[in-house]
Amino acid sequence: AQKITQTQPGMFVQEKEAVTLDCTYDTSDPSYGLFWYKQPSSGEMIFLIYQGSYDQQNATEGRYSLNFQKARKSANLVISASQLGDSAMYFCAMREAGSVSGYALNFGKGTSLLVTP
Amino acid sequence: GAVVSQHPSRVICKSGTSVKIECRSLDFQATTMFWYRQFPKQSLMLMATSNEGSKATYEQGVEKDKFLINHASLTLSTLTVTSAHPEDSSFYICSLDRNGQGEAFFGQGTRLTVV
Numbered sequence: 001a002q003k004i005t006q007t008q009p010g011m012f013v014q015e016k017e018a019v020t021l022d023c024t025y026d027t028s029d030p031s032y033g034l035f036w037y038k039q040p041s042s043g044e045m046i047f048l049i050y051q052g053s054y055d056q057q058n059a060t061e062g063r064y065s066l067n068f069q070k071a072r073k074s075a076n077l078v079i080s081a082s083q084l085g086d087s088a089m090y091f092c093a094m095r096e097a098g099s100v101s102g103y104a105l106n107f108g109k110g111t112s113l114l115v116t117p
Numbered sequence: 118g119a120v121v122s123q124h125p126s127r128v129i130c131k132s133g134t135s136v137k138i139e140c141r142s143l144d145f146q147a148t149t150m151f152w153y154r155q156f157p158k159q160s161l162m163l164m165a166t167s168n169e170g171s172k173a174t175y176e177q178g179v180e181k182d183k184f185l186i187n188h189a190s191l192t193l194s195t196l197t198v199t200s201a202h203p204e205d206s207s208f209y210i211c212s213l214d215r216n217g218q219g220e221a222f223f224g225q226g227t228r229l230t231v232v
Contacts (some may be wrong), residue, residue: 033219035220035221038225043155043208043210043225043226043228044223044225044226045161045210045212045223046221047221047222049137049217049218090217091160091161091219095214099203101163101166101174101176102149102166103149103151103214103216103221104163104166104174104212104219105151105161105163105212106150107160107161107162108160109160110160115152
C-alpha cells in the first residue's frame with residue numbers, strides 16, 4: 001500500500017501567489033517524521049521543511065509552511081509568494097521510527113510545480 | 118555547506134562494464150547510508166541500506182549481486198553497478214541522517230547512462 005500519496009501530478013501558480021501542495025500519509029507508527037523536498041531539473045534534493053509527529057505546532061521555514069493535520073494524516077506544503085525559481089518537482093516523504101528499513105524515507109510520486117509570470 | 122558528497126555526478130558507460138559511485142559523509146560519522154534510484158519522471162525508491170562494517174540490506178526486487186554496496190568506513194559508502202545494461206540507466210542518489218533526527222541529507226546524485 002502506498003504510504004505517501006500526492007494526488008496532484010502537476011500544479012500551476014502565478015508568480016507572487018500562494019500555492020498548496022497536497023500530501024497524505026499512512027502509518028500506524030506513533031513516531032514518524034514528515035518531509036518536503038524540492039527537486040529541480042538538476043536532480044539534487046533540496047530540503048524544505050520537516051514536521052515531527054509529536055510536534056505541536058506546524059513547521060515553518062521562510063516562505064514554506066507545513067499544514068499538519070494529524071487526525072487526517074495530512075501534511076500539505078504551503079508556499080507563499082511564489083517565485084519563478086520555485087518551479088520544480090516537490091516530493092513529500094515520511095520516516096517511520098519503527099520501519100524495517102531503518103531511517104530511510106518513503107517518498108510520494110511528486111508534484112510538478114510551474115510558476116508562471 | 119554540503120554534508121554529503123557524491124561522485125561522479127554523471128557517467129556514461131558501455132553495456133557490460135561496471136560503474137562505481139561514491140558517497141561521502143563530510144560532516145559526521147555515518148554508520149548507515151541509504152541508496153535510492155529514480156527513473157525518469159518517477160519517485161525515489163529505496164534500493165538498499167548501507168551499514169558500516171557489515172552487509173548491506175537490500176529492498177525486495179533489488180539484485181544484491183548486481184548492485185554491490187561497500188561501507189568500509191564511517192564516511193564512505195560505494196555503490197557498484199556491475200555488468201551494467203541499458204535498463205540500469207537511472208538517477209542514483211545516496212542519503213544519510215543523524216540517527217533519525219530531523220533533516221535527511223542527500224548527495225548530489227549520479228545520472229547513469231548505459232549505452
